[in-house]
Amino acid sequence: MLEIGAATLVEQLELSATNQLQALFEAALQAADECICTAAPEWLGHCKLMMDTGDQVCYVSRTEANGHNSWRNAPKPLVAATKAEITIYIAVYGIDDRHAQLAAQAAQTMLKQLM
Amino acid sequence: MRAAVLTGFLGTGKTTLLLAVANALADRGEYVAIIENERGSVGIDGRYLQSQGMTVRELRAGCVCCDLALPLQITVQRLSEHYEPDWLLLEASGIAKPELLKASLQHPMISQINWRFIALVDPVRFGKMWHDSYGLGDLLRGQINIADVIVLPKSDLVEPSVLEHVAAEIRSLRPDVPVIPFTADDPAATTLMLRAFSEPLR
Numbered sequence: 001m002l003e004i005g006a007a008t009l010v011e012q013l014e015l016s017a018t019n020q021l022q023a024l025f026e027a028a029l030q031a032a033d034e035c036i037c038t039a040a041p042e043w044l045g046h047c048k049l050m051m052d053t054g055d056q057v058c059y060v061s062r063t064e065a066n067g068h069n070s071w072r073n074a075p076k077p078l079v080a081a082t083k084a085e086i087t088i089y090i091a092v093y094g095i096d097d098r099h100a101q102l103a104a105q106a107a108q109t110m111l112k113q114l115m
Numbered sequence: 116m117r118a119a120v121l122t123g124f125l126g127t128g129k130t131t132l133l134l135a136v137a138n139a140l141a142d143r144g145e146y147v148a149i150i151e152n153e154r155g156s157v158g159i160d161g162r163y164l165q166s167q168g169m170t171v172r173e174l175r176a177g178c179v180c181c182d183l184a185l186p187l188q189i190t191v192q193r194l195s196e197h198y199e200p201d202w203l204l205l206e207a208s209g210i211a212k213p214e215l216l217k218a219s220l221q222h223p224m225i226s227q228i229n230w231r232f233i234a235l236v237d238p239v240r241f242g243k244m245w246h247d248s249y250g251l252g253d254l255l256r257g258q259i260n261i262a263d264v265i266v267l268p269k270s271d272l273v274e275p276s277v278l279e280h281v282a283a284e285i286r287s288l289r290p291d292v293p294v295i296p297f298t299a300d301d302p303a304a305t306t307l308m309l310r311a312f313s314e315p316l317r
Contacts, residue, residue, distance in 0.1 A: 002250025004125065004210045008155040044243060044251070046125035046209070050159050057166040059159070063126030064240055068272075072131070072163070089159045091125050091209065095249050 004045070005099025006091040007107040013114060015053075015082050021075035025049055025060050028113040029069055032106040036092060037065050039102050045092035049110065051075065053084045086114060116195055118203040118228045119312045120220065122258045123235030124244065124251070125209035128268035130160045132235060132297060133206055135305045136312060137169055140202055148172070148200035150190055152179045152208045160206065170198070178208045180215035184222075191225045202312075203228070213257040231312060234262035238273045238281045245284060259288050264311045270296035 015021070029047055036043045048061040058075040062068070088110050090103040121129045130151075137147045149171045151161035161173035172190050177183040187205075194203060207216055213232075220230050236255065237244070244251045259265060265285055270278055282294045295311055297304045 002210065002254060004154050004208075006154045008157040010157055042243070044124070044126075044240060048159050050163060052162075052166070057163065059163055061126065063237075064243070087157060087159050087162070089153075089155050089157070091154060093125070093209075093251060 002093065002095060003099065004091050005094050005097070005101070005103045006089070007100065007103035009088040009107045009111055011086050011111060013084050013086050015078060015084050017078045017080050019078065021051070021058070021078070024114065025051070025058075025075070026069050028110045029060060029062050031113045032090060032110040033062055033065065033067070035106040035109040036090075036102055039098065040092060040094065041065060043092050046089070047106065047110070048087075048089040050087045051084050052087075053078075053082050055082075086111075116200060116203055116228065117231075117313065118205070119231045119233055120205040120207060120216070121233050121235060122207045122211060122213060122216070122262070123209065124237060124240070124255070127209070127235045127237040128297075128299070129206050129235055130164065131299045132266065132268060132308065133204055134164060134167060134169070135299050136308050137164075137202075137204060138167075139305050139309055145201040146198075147202045147204060148194045148198055150174065150187070150194070150203070150205045152183065152187070152206060152211070154178065154208050154210065170200075178211055179205070180207070180211040180213075180219055184215075184219040187219060188222050188224045191220075191228065195225075195228065210254070212254070213261045217261050231263045232261050233264050233266060233312065234258040235266045235268050236281065236285060237269060238267050238278055239269050241281045241284075256288060259285055262289065262292055263315070265289065265292055265294045266308070266311070267294065267296045269298070271298045
């Protein structure tokens with residue numbers, strides 16, 4: 001039966017003003033995509049990454065294997081080191097429990113890339 | 116109160132469409148309440164919509180068509196009675212079974228509400244879904260079968276010939292419903308969506 005394997009992580013990160021946020025987030029999304037592709041090379045679903053600093057909320061996502069990044073409110077450069085709440089949500093269509101484990105792995109991979 | 120439910124796969128653009136329509140309604144002075152359903156234990160879409168100034172109730176870690184059907188009915192009833200919004204917009208999860216969802220929204224507790232079903236069909240990934248034999252194809256056809264309106268979001272990301280092909284496939288199943296392309300940054304498209312949410316288009 002068709003299911004969604006999903007995983008969510010919420011973490012507080014310290015971001016320095018020198019961080020290239022857009023590039024950092026896109027690299028994290030790419031890492032998650034590659035992680036999912038190892039077991040599901042033609043995956044469909046939704047990998048999402050949201051950052052909330054209090055001053056700005058940015059959001060980027062990808063919906064298929066090797067897909068394009070879709071931004072809502074691309075990040076503005078930081079003027080000083082900032083604490084940010086990062087929310088990662090990975091959801092992959094599949095027909096067995098394997099996809100939930102895969103989503104969890106991809107979420108961890110994305111977080112590792114951000115830290 | 117008017118009410119619309121958005122169905123569609125994960126990543127199809129339901130939240131983007133919902134935000135565009137909700138903003139346009141708010142600009143007209145109408146009060147919009149939103150119900151967000153996500154499978155994860157922590158929602159992103161609901162929090163994003165709240166960050167954009169929207170009134171949102173989240174139903175998480177399940178699906179409103181089955182295990183969250185009762186919480187959905189209670190939420191709809193409470194929102195409509197306590198907040199009296201002009202509009203109630205429901206974003207279903209990407210796995211909601213259309214027939215079950217429709218039945219859930221026809222429960223006697225909330226049967227006075229007349230829902231319009233807006234199905235979003237992603238033209239970018241249409242080929243992968245339409246022909247999938249593991250359930251995606253059936254889910255997609257189910258969404259199309261119960262729809263009052265079918266929207267093709269991200270229409271700026273595909274060639275016109277692809278958009279025509281997708282629309283033709285949909286019309287082969289549902290020749291009786293309008294199929295409308297949509298791009299979030301086109302005000303005219305949002306205006307057309309407001310009509311599609313409100314009244315039958317022919």
